[in-house]
Amino acid sequence: MTNAEVPTSQPQSHSWLVRIPEIFEGVAGEVLERFGATSTTRLGQDYYLIKTPKPSAIHESESAKFARWNLPLDHSWPCNPQKMEGFIEKAAQTLLKKFGDRQPQGLFIGQLNPTSPDKYYKGLASNLRGRALQLFPKLDANTVEEQAPEKPTLFCLVGKEGLFCGMQSPRLSNGLYAGGSKYIDQDSPDIISRAGAKIAEALHYLLLHRPPLVKGSHWVELGACPGGMTSELLAREQRVTAIDRAPLDRRLDNRPGLKFVHADVATFTPQAGTVYDAVLSDLNGPPYESMDHVIRLSRFLKPRGLVVFTLKIPRIESVDEPCELFRKTVKTATKAGLRLFAQTHLTYNRHEFTLFFEKVS
Known part of the structure; x- marks a missing residue:
């Protein structure tokens, strides 16, 4: 075999979900490039599905501050849940099969478009979590604030693009909620300012x-x-x-x-x-x-x-x-x-x- 025929090893690529707030959209391409993204797919409102051979950059590079939240993508199901019969049951059974033995401390599901006026996916996320919790063994964290920051949690995001899931500690993901945001009620007349x-x-x-x-x-x-x-x-x-x-x-x-x-x-x-x-x-x-x-x-x-x-x-x-x-x-x-x-x-x-x-x- 000649030198030209010797196969060269390529760094292994990892699928990752990264949330870059809309206000940083103008520099999102530069941020993802610094994360080593070799391919990028836009999902939902702020999310980018990337493949990268250096996921450590998502946590450790200077550009990490532009990513509000991140998650290794251990399972994805591209589909339109709204048009799929029995989506909740099929998805819940799949979550148990793929993640049950990994013993997550908690299971939390959010939306790819959390600020959308369409409430369908908010209800879907809640119902899917409820069904999955019926199937999983008892988990340690029932609420987001009961999570141990350093222990792995099963986080999922759902939207018209499908279901996207992974396990990582809340601290590495940079948030206790799936997606990282805690939304604060600002409609009360007692609210003084943003x-x-x-x-x-x-x-x-x-x-x-x-x-x-x-x-x-x-x-x-x-x-x-x-x-x-x-x-x-x-x-x-x-x-x-x-x-x-x-x-x-x-x-x-x-x-x-x-x-x-x-x-x-x-x-x-x-x-x-x-x-x-x-x-x-x-x-x-x-x-x-x-x-x-x-x-x-x-x-x-x-x-x-x-x-x-x-x-x-x-x-x-x-x-x-x-x-x-x-x-x-x-x-x-x-x-x-x-x-x-x-x-x-x-x-x-x-x-x-x-x-x-x-x-x-």
């Missing part, structure tokens, strides 16, 4: 990485007006020192646990002996200025105190510019004794990422 949904989802997301803060924990919130995040924290029985040059919504007047400081964040200095459990910054303006305020006030954080920081991106025209801004911000925080332990793009974020730090000592 920002409240961001901190509500951020606190849910934190369960992937550390226990929730206990009731009565003390937050200092930078740039709190009009008070959407403040309201959410107070509803969780947290204490909040809210700082802003503009007044808070009057609905927050006299709320237990709230101290409002009507001042510029730059001039605010806590009283001697003050200790905070967490710093929250959703400030507008240049990120380096926002981080400078966080660092100055982090001196009043207890060890392992939490920082929830919104990194505002001026524009997203490429992958490199946001990544460079991210690197500079994290480098500055690290020098000041803040350790980045998680990052994500929340459902209610726009051109921004939510970063989670804790104080090293």
Whole structure:
């Protein structure tokens, strides 16, 4: 056999489902290329079915921050469920056959188009999960928040394109729900602003990485007006020192646990002996200025105190510019004794990422 006839081994390709939010659609091709995608199929609203020889890049590359959620594709059934007789029973039996012996801690099913006004697939996902749970042995996690972040869960997504399933830990998938999003009811007249949904989802997301803060924990919130995040924290029985040059919504007047400081964040200095459990910054303006305020006030954080920081991106025209801004911000925080332990793009974020730090000592 001549050298030309010697077969060359090719890296094994893996099928993966990646969710890239619509707001990043302009750079989705670049992100997927950096994930090593050799083929791409668009599914649903935000999803891309890719084949890649280097799935580690989905979790470890700088571009990973653009993917809200991901899943190894262990089973796919391309079909139109709405037109298939007995779809639920056939799908449930298949899930048991393919995944029952792998002992997932839980089974959660979402939609490929979760915000669609058509409720058919929402009902289908719920009914399919209900039937599958009747067939599976008892699972450890009955609700999403009962999952152990590091143990494998069976996640499925269903839509007009079919059924797509895989097993992975919620932490590696970057979300406790199938698809990664926790949708927050914003129709209530008590909702003060969209920002409240961001901190509500951020606190849910934190369960992937550390226990929730206990009731009565003390937050200092930078740039709190009009008070959407403040309201959410107070509803969780947290204490909040809210700082802003503009007044808070009057609905927050006299709320237990709230101290409002009507001042510029730059001039605010806590009283001697003050200790905070967490710093929250959703400030507008240049990120380096926002981080400078966080660092100055982090001196009043207890060890392992939490920082929830919104990194505002001026524009997203490429992958490199946001990544460079991210690197500079994290480098500055690290020098000041803040350790980045998680990052994500929340459902209610726009051109921004939510970063989670804790104080090293």
